[in-house]
Amino acid sequence: MSATSDWSSSQYLKFEAERTRPSRDLLAQVPLEFPETIVDLGCGPGNSTAVIAARYPDSRITGMDSSPDMIKKAKATLPNIEFTLGDLHTYPPKEPTDLFFTNAVFQWVPYADRIPIIKRLIQTQSSGGVFALQVPDNANEPSHAGMRIAALEGPWAKTLSGRRTALDPFQTPQELYDEIKPLCSSLDIWHTNYEHVLDDHWAVVEWVxxxxxxxxxxxxxxVEKEGFLKAYLERIKKAYPAQYDGKVLLRYPRLFMVAVRA
Ligand SMILES: C[S@@+](CC[C@H](N)C(=O)[O-])C[C@H]1O[C@@H](n2cnc3c(N)ncnc32)[C@H](O)[C@@H]1O
Structure with missing residues (x-):
């Protein structure tokens, strides 16, 4: 991620309702009544943290994220919650954590680092602690395949050649099970395919x-950016035919995991 500029909380929040819905769907499966301590790993602008705080108003909740812009926005939105700047690779929880919650974050972590980080954090939890994760599982959707193909075709291809652009696909449910289950009393893994209704094809570009x-x-x-976005938009138009009213359905598969520490 070093070649990439900081996140923009305002661009991210253009689709706040759609982006926050998986947090609710994930939290609904967390089997804890009154967790004392909760950490929202990769809390972003605090949208997932707000969902957690609504269900667990009496818990001690901390949000952590590596983006200064996201942490600033989160602090401004939820002044009563503690937010800290940090990186998952080195993040040490200050105290035993009953619930680690992480929504739409681990896909940004390099493939080989994901499982070791998840295991390290689960190993800090007491029996009954929960690690709840959701990630987009859309590497092969036209929205993402289209980026990779557009990157190869045009004057911008030279600039992008050799850079880490596309995210690594996520681990399969089978891989997650074999790695994580030995630490857990139960492990629930599932997929949900959302069909987000977007205003038009440009909205798909705005989303990504x-x-x-x-x-x-x-x-x-x-100049390269303008050309690239135009080429990408054309691919999106072909891959997602407009509906009768001009809207576009963006299919969005997501992978969920709720692990309970043995
Ligand atoms: C797609 S946003 C998710 C925000 C929020 N959790 C939500 O549910 O919408 C991903 C967030 O992960 C953060 N992130 C990515 N890699 C990280 C890392 N290694 N350590 C901490 N945060 C990271 C980014 O800064 C960004 O705010």
Whole structure:
């Protein structure tokens, strides 16, 4: 992520309702009545943290994130919650944590680092502690395949060549099970496919501009960026036919995991 600029909380929050819904769906499966301590790992602008605080108003909740812009926005939105700047690779929880919650974050962690970080954090938990994770599982969706193909075709290809642009696909449920289950008394893994109703094809571009498109466009000059976005938009138009009213359905598969510490 070093070649990528900081996150933009305002771009990310353009689709706040859609982006926050998986947090609610994940939290609904967390089997804890009154967790004392909760950490929202990769809390972003605090949208997932607000969902947690609504269900657990009496818990001690901390949000952590590596983006200064996201932490600033989270602090401004939820002044009564503690937010800290940190990186998952080195993050040490200050105290035993009953619930680690992480929504739409671990896909940004390099493939080989994900399982070791998740295991390290679960190992700090007491029996009955929960690690709840959701990640987009859309590497092969046209929205993401389209970025990779557009990156190869055009004058911007040279600038992007050799850079880490596309995110690594996420581990399969089978891989997660074999790695995580030995530490747990129960492990619940599932997929949900959302069909987000977006206003038009450009809205798909706006959606990914806040997330997966960032590593592709950040290294480009203004002229290259404009050309790349135009080429990408054309791919999106072909892959997602408009509905009768002009709207576009963005299919969005997501992977969920709720692990209970043995
Ligand atoms: C897509 S946003 C998710 C925000 C929020 N959790 C939500 O539910 O919408 C991903 C967040 O993960 C953070 N992030 C990515 N890699 C990280 C790392 N290694 N350590 C801490 N935060 C990280 C980013 O800064 C960003 O705010």
């Amino acid at each position: 501009k806040g997330t997966g498109l960032r590593p592709f466009v950040d290294p480009l000059s203004e």
